[in-house]
Amino acid sequence: xxxxxxxxxxxxxxxxxxxxxxxxxxxxxxxxxxxxxxxxxxxxxxxxxxxxxxxxxxxxxxxxxxxxxxxxxxxxxxxxxxxxxxxxxxxxxxxxxxxxxxxxxxxxxxxxxxxxxxxxxxxxxxxxxxxxxxxxxxxxxxxxxxxxxxxxxxxxxxxxxxxxxxxxxxxxxxxxxxxxxxxxxxxxxxxxxxxxxxxxxxxxxxxxxxxxxxxxxxxxxxxxxxxxxxxxxxxxxxxxxxxxxxxxxxxxxxxxxxxxxxxxxxxxxxxxxxxxxxxxxxxxxxxxxxxxxxxxxxxxxxxxxxxxxxxxxxxxxxxxxxxxxxxxxxxxxxxxxxxxxxxxxxxxxxxxxxxxxxxxxxxxxxxxxxxxxxxxxxxxxxxxxxxxxxxxxxxxxxxxxxxxxxxxxxxxxxxxxxxxxxxxxxxxxxxxxxxxxxxxxxxxxxxxxxxxxxxxxxxxxxxxxxxx
Amino acid sequence: xxxxxxxxxxxxxxxxxxxxxxxxxxxxxxxxxxxxxxxxxxxxxxxxxxxxxxxxxxxxxxxxxxxxxxxxxxxxxxxxxxxxxxxxxxxxxxxxxxxxxxxxxxxxxxxxxxxxxxxxxxxxxxxxxxxxxxxxxxxxxxxxxxxxxxxxxxxxxxxxxxxxxxxxxxxxxxxxxxxxxxxxxxxxxxxxxxxxxx
Numbered sequence: 001x002x003x004x005x006x007x008x009x010x011x012x013x014x015x016x017x018x019x020x021x022x023x024x025x026x027x028x029x030x031x032x033x034x035x036x037x038x039x040x041x042x043x044x045x046x047x048x049x050x051x052x053x054x055x056x057x058x059x060x061x062x063x064x065x066x067x068x069x070x071x072x073x074x075x076x077x078x079x080x081x082x083x084x085x086x087x088x089x090x091x092x093x094x095x096x097x098x099x100x101x102x103x104x105x106x107x108x109x110x111x112x113x114x115x116x117x118x119x120x121x122x123x124x125x126x127x128x129x130x131x132x133x134x135x136x137x138x139x140x141x142x143x144x145x146x147x148x149x150x151x152x153x154x155x156x157x158x159x160x161x162x163x164x165x166x167x168x169x170x171x172x173x174x175x176x177x178x179x180x181x182x183x184x185x186x187x188x189x190x191x192x193x194x195x196x197x198x199x200x201x202x203x204x205x206x207x208x209x210x211x212x213x214x215x216x217x218x219x220x221x222x223x224x225x226x227x228x229x230x231x232x233x234x235x236x237x238x239x240x241x242x243x244x245x246x247x248x249x250x251x252x253x254x255x256x257x258x259x260x261x262x263x264x265x266x267x268x269x270x271x272x273x274x275x276x277x278x279x280x281x282x283x284x285x286x287x288x289x290x291x292x293x294x295x296x297x298x299x300x301x302x303x304x305x306x307x308x309x310x311x312x313x314x315x316x317x318x319x320x321x322x323x324x325x326x327x328x329x330x331x332x333x334x335x336x337x338x339x340x341x342x343x344x345x346x347x348x349x350x351x352x353x354x355x356x357x358x359x360x361x362x363x364x365x366x367x368x369x370x371x372x373x374x375x376x377x378x379x380x381x382x383x384x385x386x387x388x389x390x391x392x393x394x395x396x397x398x399x400x401x402x403x404x405x406x407x408x409x410x411x412x413x414x415x416x417x418x419x420x421x422x423x424x425x426x427x428x429x430x431x432x433x434x435x436x437x438x439x440x441x442x443x444x445x446x447x448x449x450x451x452x453x454x455x456x457x458x459x460x461x462x463x464x465x466x467x468x
Numbered sequence: 469x470x471x472x473x474x475x476x477x478x479x480x481x482x483x484x485x486x487x488x489x490x491x492x493x494x495x496x497x498x499x500x501x502x503x504x505x506x507x508x509x510x511x512x513x514x515x516x517x518x519x520x521x522x523x524x525x526x527x528x529x530x531x532x533x534x535x536x537x538x539x540x541x542x543x544x545x546x547x548x549x550x551x552x553x554x555x556x557x558x559x560x561x562x563x564x565x566x567x568x569x570x571x572x573x574x575x576x577x578x579x580x581x582x583x584x585x586x587x588x589x590x591x592x593x594x595x596x597x598x599x600x601x602x603x604x605x606x607x608x609x610x611x612x613x614x615x616x617x618x619x620x621x622x623x624x625x626x627x628x629x630x631x632x633x634x635x636x637x638x639x640x641x642x643x644x645x646x647x648x649x650x651x652x653x654x655x656x657x658x659x660x661x662x663x664x665x666x
Binding site: 015016018019020021022024026028036038039042043049052053063078079081082085122127129131144145146147148151154155156158159161163198227229257258261293312314315318408410427431432435436 | 485486487488490492493496497498500501502503504505515520543544545548549550551552553554556571572573574575578579582583633634635636645646647649650651653654656657658660661664665666
């Protein structure tokens with residue numbers, strides 16, 4: 001039986017196997033942000049031990065940061081304190097730190113890839129569940145807890161049993177108006193939020209082969225939302241072209257050596273997976289969620305399913321009560337209050353291009369507050385360079401500064417109680433975007449359509465028909 | 469971080485028969501701003517437990533004095549969502565030493581094991597039985613025996629065994645953590661690191 005892509009990368013990182021226990025797994029890259037690291041650094045201090053390989057760790061500020069006036073001191077004292085703690089910890093241990101104002105600052109899962117830190121065949125961890133994003137490059141990447149952050153800082157290893165493997169194949173061509181976000185929300189709606197728990201997923205087939213790196217990152221980012229530890233896609237020409245020339249990527253002879261290895265990173269034809277699923281691209285339409293977990297979503301032209309169709313009775317009832325929706329109601333035409341474009345799921349340049357393609361020549365709806373937040377300063381620069389900023393301004397939108405923003409209500413960008421937000425972020429849990437906030441997860445195209453109409457709208461109605 | 473050794477726990481339990489309890493409910497993001505590991509128990513289930521004016525919601529189980537104990541019993545897919553270990557800290561800090569469910573999210577399960585909270589996974593039918601037993605009598609006691617890997621309803625003697633990785637079991641029974649282990653094999657790790665291509 002041949003190895004899977006996952007086997008190849010995992011097995012190459014096992015320092016030690018413990019009988020009836022976990023593997024000791026070596027970590028190539030450790031990404032750190034201000035929220036899940038302070039207690040880990042405190043742990044090192046209490047034990048009196050140093051960071052083993054400071055050069056394998058990269059730190060940024062993102063969860064807590066404001067998205068306006070970043071040149072001013074951070075006004076929330078607790079946020080300011082946490083940011084200060086990371087800055088101090090990084091300096092003390094010789095870890096590169098890209099804090100507010102730094103040209104490389106941005107969301108941890110956006111800056112890793114765009115600086116060439118994320119590489120095929122690497123193991124990458126971070127105290128954040130959406131670390132699964134980096135799997136788009138053929139890396140094993142997953143979120144860890146703070147105790148594990150401390151393990152990586154002190155030993156560059158974590159201890160984990162090897163997960164089971166799942167392959168999700170999608171073949172065929174995506175329909176007009178269907179984006180990678182819709183593909184991911186579709187898969188989660190089919191599997192439920194626990195359908196891939198215990199598994200590491202490989203995405204395979206024509207749809208992913210044809211997808212850009214940004215799109216692959218969006219899909220892998222949402223792997224955690226079906227319970228998977230992570231998702232990965234075999235690296236190919238698209239991957240290599242994206243990486244080449246980026247600051248921390250291998251250069252010269254190192255590049256050739258790396259390429260020779262990276263080209264071996266794919267599942268063998270006779271590889272067996274613990275579970276294998278296949279879907280047809282033709283069945284996917286632009287998606288939207290109606291409930292309080294990312295699995296409660298459907299094609300935008302459908303209506304809220306009847307009780308008992310897929311979701312258990314208590315989750316269904318509680319979700320609908322929280323969202324103030326009714327069984328069987330259509331989503332199209334629902335009045336919304338906020339639109340959020342951004343987050344580690346959809347804060348990349350391709351997402352802004354998609355948003356701009358819809359709002360161009362139209363005006364922001366008056367009832368909508370729109371927060372457009374690039375994932376990093378590099379994304380912000382590209383938005384300006386490509387003329388997207390002008391399009392946004394002409395349509396009545398403003399651009400904010402990079403950060404996690406309204407994805408998780410940890411900074412100043414919170415959706416007020418009872419308000420509806422169409423969000424390109426990753427979670428619609430109760431209170432995720434602010435206490436009492438109601439989130440409808442969707443793609444940048446759906447978000448843009450809602451931003452200019454003020455109601456849930458099928459973006460295909462606003463898109464120029466073109467040959468797929 | 470060292471924690472109490474876990475061997476046998478006999479206690480009443482707090483029922484939370486809700487599925488997909490995500491870590492944003494266990495502890496909302498706005499309470500993750502501390503730089504030390506303390507005080508998280510006060511914000512456990514913050515938005516289900518308190519009104520916006522900080523008065524307790526009387527209908528939430530943690531505010532109901534007839535329920536108590538060191539065991540929290542949750543619905544299927546407990547702990548889904550964020551990797552925030554703060555969720556496990558909050559559970560521990562509030563006073564729970566064991567969470568029972570028919571299914572746990574992966575990272576949450578790991579985090580619990582790393583901070584001294586024992587995740588006990590039992591079958592869905594037995595979980596129903598546990599909820600019914602608490603409903604019938606909130607004083608029902610349960611016994612968690614880590615060495616034997618059993619979870620027992622004491623009044624009836626009915627029990628189920630639960631799985632746990634041998635290594636993690638040793639750690640929990642002795643109050644060790646993974647860092648102790650990793651620091652002991654540091655030379656092996658350094659030798660391994662030299663072979664990595666990047």
